Amino acid sequence: MPTPPTSSIQESRRALADRLRAIREDAGLTAMALARAAGWERTKISKIEHAARPPSVSDIRIWCRVCGAEEQADDLVAMSRAVASAYVEWRRQERSGLRALQENRLPLYERTTLMRAYCSQVIPGLFQTREYAVALLHGIASGHQVVDDAEAAAEARTARAEVLRKRGHRFDFIVEESVLYYRLGSPQVMADQLEHLLSVMNRRSVKLGVIPLDITRSMHVVHNFTIFDREQVSVELVSAAVTVTAPSEIARYEREFERLASMAVHRAKARELIRKAQLRHQG
Template identity: 55%
Template sequence: MARSPSSSVQAAREALAARLRDIRLDAGLKAREVAVQAGWHPSKASRLENAVTPPSDADIRDWCRICGADDQAADLIAASRSAESMYVEWRRLQRTGLRRLQESYVPLFERTRTFRIYCSNVVPGLLQTPAYATALLTEITNFRQTPNDVTEAVAARMDRAQVLREGDHRFAILVEEAVLRYRIGDAEVMAGQLGHLLSIMSLPAVSLGVVPFTASRHMWPLETFSIYDSAQAQVELLTAAVNVTAPSEIEQYARAFERLSEAAVYGATARTLITKAIEALG
């Protein structure tokens, strides 16, 4: 089984710590000497070198100044910020509500040409109806106890979904059959959402596949993830968004998507599964 999706975060932190240690060794200094010259607690330099404590921008500048490597400070600060942005708690992203988070994806969506999206729990955001999005975002707001701006967040999500019909984009989207059955909102909301999926399937830029309960599969159900071109993958956990940028890890998600695609059904067969889910609503 693949390692935790947050592994790239720790790997990035450890790589940064190793660079700090190499700079110190090149300067011929001991860790304690760096700490003393920086005015830190004696153990801080060791914590930084062992990726126990993430360095602040000021810590990196001080470290490089003391070790005579000022020219490396900017690159190290950039690497540090990148590492810290890989794993971001939803609580931090949603501290002012959900609208700004929806809007923050617009630049990424506009520059991405090929989207690969896999959802095992809910209908992907780009395919949601206003009623379904309202029901889902209301539950998220209540669970995370964030400011309630659901109406504005839904409007932003609908605006964002225009990318399906505008520009030069392609969407390969997979959902587990369970997504068609999990009831978000009432039966009327679900019927409208499932009907919307049937209409979305006719869009030329969209390929929608459903992985049936009965599929003979070579990839187990995973956490929801999206791949943006081949530059970035985002994994959605309960508590955080994990932004994967390491090529080797993006490749793993791409390979998983390929295997899930092989287990999925499309076209008329997928429509039948969606129609049966609508009929099951009673």
């Protein structure tokens, strides 16, 4: 499975800590000597080198200066800031409303030529009907206790789906079969949503796989994630959105996407599962 987002961020913190330790060791300094020269407690060095305490920008610059590695300071500061910005609380993103959150992501969608996504909880956003999106976004607004502009946000989300019509773009998505049964809105909203999903599958740019409920799994269900080319991975948690940009971590998500895809059925078999769920909602 991919490294859980919080673990992924911790790995990045450890990588920064390892770089700082290497700089100290290359300078021939003990932790005590570095602490003495920097005017710090020795325990501060230990905490930073064990990734138990993130270094400040000032800490990094002093560390590099004392170790005679000032030329590395800018890179390490940039690395530290990337780690700090990788984890963004949903509440911070939602302050300006759910509509703004949808619109802010449009440039990323438009410049991405290959979008791969795994959805274990909801229909992929680009494939949602307006009514399904309204029901989903109402729930998000209520759960996160933010201003409920679900109607306007749903309009922005469905407008974003125009990217499906652009030439040179490909979309490879995987959903769990259970997603087809999770009821958001009325039974008719769900039936219409699944009909729309069947229609979207007709597009040459779209590949949709469904992982059957009764398959013997090679990995367990994970969080929703979207891979934008090889530029970044967006991972959705209940409390936060995590952006992964390290090439090695993106590669791990790519490998896990392929594992998930290998469990999915496509084309006629996928349509059969969608029709089966649709009949249940029409029931």
